[in-house]
Amino acid sequence: xxxxxxxxxxxxxxxxxxxxxxxxxxxxxxxxxxxxxxxxxxxxxxxxxxxxxxxxxxxxxxxxxxxxxxxxxxxxxxxxxxxxxxxxxxxxxxxxxxxxxxxxxxxxxxxxxxxxxxxxxxxxxxxxxxxxxxxxxx
Amino acid sequence: xxxxxxxxxxxxxxxxxxxxxxxxxxxxxxxxxxxxxxxxxxxxxxxxxxxxxxxxxxxxxxxxxxxxxxxxxxxxxxxxxxxxxxxxxxxxxxxxxxxxxxxxxxxxxxxxxxxxxxxxxxxxxxxxxxxxxxxxxx
DNA sequence: TATCTAAATGAGAATTATTCTCTTTTAGGA
DNA sequence: TCCTAAAAGAGAATAATTCTCATTTAGATA
Numbered sequence: 001x002x003x004x005x006x007x008x009x010x011x012x013x014x015x016x017x018x019x020x021x022x023x024x025x026x027x028x029x030x031x032x033x034x035x036x037x038x039x040x041x042x043x044x045x046x047x048x049x050x051x052x053x054x055x056x057x058x059x060x061x062x063x064x065x066x067x068x069x070x071x072x073x074x075x076x077x078x079x080x081x082x083x084x085x086x087x088x089x090x091x092x093x094x095x096x097x098x099x100x101x102x103x104x105x106x107x108x109x110x111x112x113x114x115x116x117x118x119x120x121x122x123x124x125x126x127x128x129x130x131x132x133x134x135x136x137x138x
Numbered sequence: 139x140x141x142x143x144x145x146x147x148x149x150x151x152x153x154x155x156x157x158x159x160x161x162x163x164x165x166x167x168x169x170x171x172x173x174x175x176x177x178x179x180x181x182x183x184x185x186x187x188x189x190x191x192x193x194x195x196x197x198x199x200x201x202x203x204x205x206x207x208x209x210x211x212x213x214x215x216x217x218x219x220x221x222x223x224x225x226x227x228x229x230x231x232x233x234x235x236x237x238x239x240x241x242x243x244x245x246x247x248x249x250x251x252x253x254x255x256x257x258x259x260x261x262x263x264x265x266x267x268x269x270x271x272x273x274x275x276x
Numbered sequence: 277t278a279t280c281t282a283a284a285t286g287a288g289a290a291t292t293a294t295t296c297t298c299t300t301t302t303a304g305g306a
Numbered sequence: 307t308c309c310t311a312a313a314a315g316a317g318a319a320t321a322a323t324t325c326t327c328a329t330t331t332a333g334a335t336a
Contacts, residue, residue: 016332018284037322052286057323059284073211079322091261100261107252114248115270120240123229125272131211132253134263154303156313175293190315195294197313217293 001029013066023048024059025068025083034072034080034099072099089130102132139167151204161186162197163206166221172210172237174218210237211269227268240270 006025010017027043028035035043041056060081063069070082072090080099089102111128144163148155161182169177179194198219201207208220210228222239225246229238249266 016283018332020285050286052288053322054287054324055285061324062284091258094264102258104256107256110248110252114245118242118245120229120270122275123238123270123272124275125270126232127271129269129271131267131269132261132263133265133267134261137260137262154312156303158314188315190317191293192295192316193314200313 001026009068013068015062015066019048020051020055021059021063023051024056025063028063028069028081028083033097034082036078036080040081087127087129089132091136092131092133093136094133095135098136100136102130139164147206151206153200153204157186158189158193159197159201161189162194163201163221166201166207166219171235172218172220178219225265225267227270229274230269230271231274232271233273236274238274240268 003022003026006022006029007017009025010021015021023044024040027040031039031043037056037060040060041051041053044051044056060069064071064081067085068083070085072080072082082101084101086103087108089104089107091100091102093099107130108128115125115128141160141164144160144167145155147163148159153159162178165178165181166173169181173181175194175198178198179189179191182189182194198207202209202219205223206221208223210218210220218237220239224241227240227242227245229240231237245268246266253263253266
């Protein structure tokens with residue numbers, strides 16, 4: 001993801017393009033494994049030591065509100081952030097803090113068909129996310 | 139769920155039966171919609187005004203460790219608790235803080251078969267929980 | 277291009293959920 | 307009934323996040 005692409009993402013959403021927002025989005029895209037706010041802060045302070053912690057939280061909030069980033073909650077109640085906006089699921093390792101994205105369009109279609117038939121009365125489904133818990137083989 | 143049942147649950151897990159633990163488990167079973175620690179504290183303080191906040195957190199931790207209660211992950215950063223231990227999914231309302239349990243054995247079987255065929259290499263699945271996001275019809 | 281203003285940032289205090297420490301109490305086995 | 311490890315109480319400590327308000331800035335407009 002180039003700087004130009006990141007800039008466009010912000011502009012498309014009507015968000016002002018600031019160095020802080022660029023740095024934070026860049027950090028989320030570069031840091032793998034769904035970084036925490038702290039991971040992001042550590043990362044961007046290398047290049048932008050003057051960025052305020054509060055700004056990072058405020059920007060993260062704005063990015064989530066504008067659907068440029070997703071929040072992911074872990075078993076250990078720490079909030080993490082995910083730059084992959086395409087519908088996808090998560091594999092949670094129960095032995096480490098790894099969360100792996102899992103994209104499976106066949107599964108998505110299966111689920112969509114299932115719930116179309118099922119038609120939960122009184123509930124309109126917008127999105128389905130699987131939390132698949134288990135362990136990665138060593 | 140009777141007091142006797144709750145008591146048995148604690149005993150089965152080798153946990154000492156204390157009034158605090160009884161009250162907290164009772165609160166989780168009585169409070170609907172996946173209470174937060176704060177909800178639980180407010181609820182039990184009516185009957186047990188002297189219970190310490192720290193004790194509630196400690197007991198919740200012990201209950202989760204002993205699989206008498208589950209933690210529920212939400213998009214927001216407050217932890218919520220669930221006394222239903224049977225495998226089930228959640229319907230998250232995006233317009234309110236309602237989280238409804240969703241039990242569907244047909245779906246569970248479908249998913250199990252799907253992943254048996256799929257056989258994610260390098261990952262051993264223990265549990266699958268669906269976060270179904272949407273809105274309840276008004 | 278210069279100006280203007282609402283929006284964004286910085287700095288650090290404030291808040292809030294949760295954990296920790298240490299003393300006292302208690303459940304339940306001997 | 308006694309004993310002891312486990313649990314609870316009290317409140318301080320911690321850590322993540324939010325808030326406040328003064329200053330700066332992006333980008334729309336003239």
